[in-house]
Amino acid sequence: MKKVTMLDIAKQAGVSKATVSMVLNKRDESISDETKNKILNLAKELNYIPNSLARGLSTKKTRTIGIVLPDITNPFFSSIARAIEDSASSSGYNVIFCNTDNEMGKEQEYIKLLISKLVDGVIFATGGESCSSVNMLKHNSVPFVLVDRYIDGYEKEYGVYSLNQEGVMKGIDYLHSIGSRKIAFVKGNENLQISNERLKGYKKAMDKYCIYDKNLIFSGDFTIEGGINATKQILDHIGNIDAIFYSNDMMALGGMKVLLRNGLKIPEDVKIMGFDNIDICEIFEPELTTIAQPIYDMGKEACNLLIDIIDNKDIEKKQVYFKTSLVIRKTT
Amino acid sequence: MKKVTMLDIAKQAGVSKATVSMVLNKRDESISDETKNKILNLAKELNYIPNSLARGLSTKKTRTIGIVLPDITNPFFSSIARAIEDSASSSGYNVIFCNTDNEMGKEQEYIKLLISKLVDGVIFATGGESCSSVNMLKHNSVPFVLVDRYIDGYEKEYGVYSLNQEGVMKGIDYLHSIGSRKIAFVKGNENLQISNERLKGYKKAMDKYCIYDKNLIFSGDFTIEGGINATKQILDHIGNIDAIFYSNDMMALGGMKVLLRNGLKIPEDVKIMGFDNIDICEIFEPELTTIAQPIYDMGKEACNLLIDIIDNKDIEKKQVYFKTSLVIRKTT
């Protein structure tokens, strides 16, 4: 079945395709009601669907944005992605997702793809050493905003973040207030800025109470596996720990599994705290106490910011920071 | 910064853009090595990125496929999506995701979008009454394959499914074999064919053992909330139940929460069984026994099938069915 084009409508309506284009795009102030209706009706009747490649080629706008993230399968990123998609589509934009698995090669392939598809902008939820991707975008003058993760050396770019340091400090304050003193900390991937920020928050807060001990810091990588491994180490090396602060919820969930398996009671024997407040925190038993990032709002803000940039609006703040909040549940 | 085009390369190389096109697309049997290299080098030097809108407009191929699903935030669908993306990209295709939230309006908007973007094909992971979407695709002759969920009246279309009835029967057999007799069943959304299939499997198996009792069937909707609500009802109405078979894992997880909260021990007091085998089954404590669908393989197969159709390959089977398998963990 041949696709119906503007020319088909034009012919049947006895007008030129320029006219059809105008009315279909609502630039129809100067078109008579008669032809307007004729065209509109024909378009409906023939089930006309515009060819957005052709449109994009001539306007240089595609009304689509790209979003680059490590893995859509990770609940944190699927939430962010969902938020972005929702607000994009309410502004008439649609979204292309790109899973990089934190591999630079994949990331760059995707950036090329996005550029070749003439996306109007891109949102980065990766972090790490994305410099060359970022440069490629700049080189092709496609605007971008970073979300959740700083990229080293690109602090001046548009970005939406949460206050990681402050968040962790809030958590430690709370743990301290309920009597914990020996608080272990499980770090995230070393090459991500947010990991450092969270670690800094831990150090500051622990210092404040004069209970800092660098032996209480363990390596992790933001995955469940990472949480499991770190927790095994914690069990091996140290007996008397009050509480464990995991740099994100996924690691906390993995960690809790190990602790429960080893017969420890949460929160009686160890208190547990995560970071992010992904949805499953509430489903787990016991429910996870955590530092909540406003994930949905951050995604939404990132998308709106990007669209404002695309529309050449004046941006008052190039970086926006969201406050975190302490969500007390059953693990503390 | 102006984007570099084939014309730029052509000029600098002193050839026509036709020639540039040929070598960049590897249709270069008849091009001299000299000009070939000149062009290749210039392309690299100038960071040339082809404009895929222009390409798509002239070839009518975009090497992108659409995938329509209810919600990427749901672990089952994010896994399928991931599988599809992986195999798509290894065949040089990329993917546009569309979250419908099971709303027909959204679904149709997205289908229009996909058509307007000239996708080469689409994969449907929705189900329910998608007839009009499917018709729109047919009307525009874009091929599609259904995955995981039948669409009523479209059993003859390309599709990748798992054997739902058989799967549930396997589960009941197992529960029976370990001594359960009073086995409750929580259904999925009534308007999905897979719900019926799973229910049928339950009935058949229970009948076989002469332990079928329709009062043991409860309504659900495949969400965590649904599992919670159904389970509250189960607690209210009946005391002596051995086991609960939830039509999917999400409901089982919600249900377990309610049971644990009410002081029941799993599996000592009630045995629990899910369906799907999503990743978090293994993280939960106790780990969920379930009927596994080969989620990743199904996504992969759906994608490969679609690509074969796009490439006009001969397809031996229009429908492919995957076997499920019983995964015994700690809830039974």
Added chain:
DNA sequence: CTGAAAGCGCTTACAG
């Protein structure tokens, strides 16, 4: 109030 024409950046027969 509407149309003719050029252009967006590619590809693809066809000609030489």
Added chain:
DNA sequence: CTGAAAGCGCTTACAG
């Protein structure tokens, strides 16, 4: 071995 030309389906000044 390579180029000229037409075409993909739109949009957008410009002219009348």
